[in-house]
Amino acid sequence: MRSFAVLLRKEATALFSSPIAYVLMTVFLLIMGYSFTLTLFLSHQPSMVHIFFQMFVLFMLTAPLITMRLFAEERKLKTLEVLLTAPVSEVAIVLAKFLAAMSLIVVMLVLSGAYAAALAWFGDPDFGPIYSGYFGLLLFGAALVGTGLLASALTANQVIAALISLSVFLLLWIIDNFGWLLPSPADTLVVNLSLSVHFRPFAVGSIYLSDVGFFLSVTLLTLLLTVRALARR
Amino acid sequence: MLPVVSPVVFAERVTKWYGPRRAVADVSFAIAPGEIVGLLGPNGSGKSTIFRMLTGYLVPTSGRIEVAGHDVVEDSLGVRRAISYVPEDAPLYDHMRVGEFLNFMAGIKGLHGPKTRAAVEEVAERLDLARVMKLTTGKLSRGFRQRVSIAQALLGDPKVLVLDEPTSGLDPHQVIAVRDLIQSLAGRHTVLLASHILPEIEKIASRVMILLDGVLLTSDALKDAAQDLTLRLSAEATEDAVRGATKAVAGVREVTADPDNAGRFLVKAERRPPLAADLVSALVAAQIPVRELTELRPDLERVFLDLTRQPKAAA
Numbered sequence: 001m002r003s004f005a006v007l008l009r010k011e012a013t014a015l016f017s018s019p020i021a022y023v024l025m026t027v028f029l030l031i032m033g034y035s036f037t038l039t040l041f042l043s044h045q046p047s048m049v050h051i052f053f054q055m056f057v058l059f060m061l062t063a064p065l066i067t068m069r070l071f072a073e074e075r076k077l078k079t080l081e082v083l084l085t086a087p088v089s090e091v092a093i094v095l096a097k098f099l100a101a102m103s104l105i106v107v108m109l110v111l112s113g114a115y116a117a118a119l120a121w122f123g124d125p126d127f128g129p130i131y132s133g134y135f136g137l138l139l140f141g142a143a144l145v146g147t148g149l150l151a152s153a154l155t156a157n158q159v160i161a162a163l164i165s166l167s168v169f170l171l172l173w174i175i176d177n178f179g180w181l182l183p184s185p186a187d188t189l190v191v192n193l194s195l196s197v198h199f200r201p202f203a204v205g206s207i208y209l210s211d212v213g214f215f216l217s218v219t220l221l222t223l224l225l226t227v228r229a230l231a232r233r
Numbered sequence: 234m235l236p237v238v239s240p241v242v243f244a245e246r247v248t249k250w251y252g253p254r255r256a257v258a259d260v261s262f263a264i265a266p267g268e269i270v271g272l273l274g275p276n277g278s279g280k281s282t283i284f285r286m287l288t289g290y291l292v293p294t295s296g297r298i299e300v301a302g303h304d305v306v307e308d309s310l311g312v313r314r315a316i317s318y319v320p321e322d323a324p325l326y327d328h329m330r331v332g333e334f335l336n337f338m339a340g341i342k343g344l345h346g347p348k349t350r351a352a353v354e355e356v357a358e359r360l361d362l363a364r365v366m367k368l369t370t371g372k373l374s375r376g377f378r379q380r381v382s383i384a385q386a387l388l389g390d391p392k393v394l395v396l397d398e399p400t401s402g403l404d405p406h407q408v409i410a411v412r413d414l415i416q417s418l419a420g421r422h423t424v425l426l427a428s429h430i431l432p433e434i435e436k437i438a439s440r441v442m443i444l445l446d447g448v449l450l451t452s453d454a455l456k457d458a459a460q461d462l463t464l465r466l467s468a469e470a471t472e473d474a475v476r477g478a479t480k481a482v483a484g485v486r487e488v489t490a491d492p493d494n495a496g497r498f499l500v501k502a503e504r505r506p507p508l509a510a511d512l513v514s515a516l517v518a519a520q521i522p523v524r525e526l527t528e529l530r531p532d533l534e535r536v537f538l539d540l541t542r543q544p545k546a547a548a
Contacts, residue, residue, distance in 0.1 A: 006340030014328060078324035082385070085288040085320075086341045087313040 011100030067148025129205030136202020146222030247296030271438030327371030
């Protein structure tokens with residue numbers, strides 16, 4: 001357990017001491033601030049629904065940038081040899097990297113809480129959809145980080161790692177658009193792979209176990225595959 | 234000498250394939266506690282692959298490896314607790330300060346609290362790292378990187394130390410310092426080191442294994458070298474006269490003229506105590522004046538060249 005804490009601290013320090021984390025947070029807050037202000041002034045509604053959909057898209061674009069270096073850089077610099085020959089399990093290494101990357105996602109979510117606070121300060125928003133939206137984004141972020149981690153474990157090239165995860169996210173974002181055209185039961189199968197189909201209910205205030213299960217399953221599966229990818233040497 | 238009782242490292246018929254390429258073929262060896270064993274071979278001969286399998290980084294395609302009684306596949310964590318590895322090129326986390334890196338490595342090796350500080354201070358002193366402890370590892374010279382890498386390997390007092398090309402890229406002073414350090418580890422740790430530089434490994438290791446194209450040609454090259462005795466004879470006679478005079482001496486295998494020195498000959502023979510006396514007697518009886526007869530020390534270079542020139546015959 002103590003070794004795990006040492007690993008986690010190393011990953012978090014590496015992440016938060018790199019300029020990438022701060023550039024990402026700045027860009028994220030700038031874009032979200034602009035969207036939030038614009039939609040608020042246009043709609044006059046104390047709602048975060050549009051913001052959640054914006055964050056959904058921004059997370060897909062930023063998660064690969066957070067996760068791409070996690071294993072690819074270690075593989076390229078050969079520090080992975082040092083790490084994987086130390087007496088720590090692959091599971092601990094993967095979880096430490098996952099939690100460190102998730103901590104940045106959480107920080108971004110917490111910072112975006114300023115918008116919810118502003119709505120609460122000046123208006124009377126319905127907090128149900130706000131809570132469910134954040135819960136959904138957290139689960140969604142975990143699935144993205146898990147997938148990004150797996151892509152990073154498969155290559156020594158950070159750009160390729162980022163491109164693999166970005167391609168997967170974009171495909172799973174739009175897959176339901178074409179999925180409906182497929183014959184049954186393929187349509188149901190394909191549509192249910194869609195990230196947006198599973199995220200939409202969270203954003204509008206509904207929490208379904210199937211959606212929670214989907215994101216948790218993707219997270220667990222990708223983490224498991226990452227451990228397998230490291231063990232297959 | 235090959236250990237016969239409770240080896241700390243034991244490999245049995247280990248083979249590793251990278252896709253269609255066989256990197257290590259049917260390699261078996263055993264290493265006794267406290268030995269310093271050198272693994273010698275040209276670049277690409279499979280040394281690093283063997284080390285990566287020993288340390289649990291790679292899994293053998295077939296065969297069995299045990300380190301300190303733990304199987305590398307079944308109990309990889311057990312192996313990793315007993316072994317420390319200094320990979321080639323001394324990879325370090327370049328954003329970390331030296332002290333921070335050593336503390337991190339101590340932490341993941343299970344050292345915590347006051348134990349960490351004591352262990353880090355000990356290795357820093359041993360490797361003379363005090364003045365670079367606050368520098369980031371990315372700014373270190375090649376020599377210091379190597380020393381930091383060896384320092385992290387010593388943390389946790391591992392039973393087995395595996396060093397891949399520990400002196401490559403170092404200047405002569407640093408080479409001597411690293412060599413002295415490795416020699417000082419004998420007894421306390423079992424050390425395996427790889428090198429493609431023959432004189433280097435000859436100076437450090439108590440036993441030398443030679444690897445070529447993934448095949449272990451010998452697991453004790455020094456012993457092989459010592460089995461045959463080579464004597465340098467300086468005498469006023471032709472090669473034929475010397476050969477004729479010595480052919481009746483028991484144990485003499487071959488007499489050749491030393492190509493670099495006129496009037497000098499190399500006599501290869503079986504190692505037996507009265508050989509030199511018999512040789513001198515035979516030469517004197519043939520009225521050949523003998524100026525010098527010297528035993529040459531075991532020639533690892535000769536063994537290495539003989540084995541690597543004819544790998545199939547030697548294997």
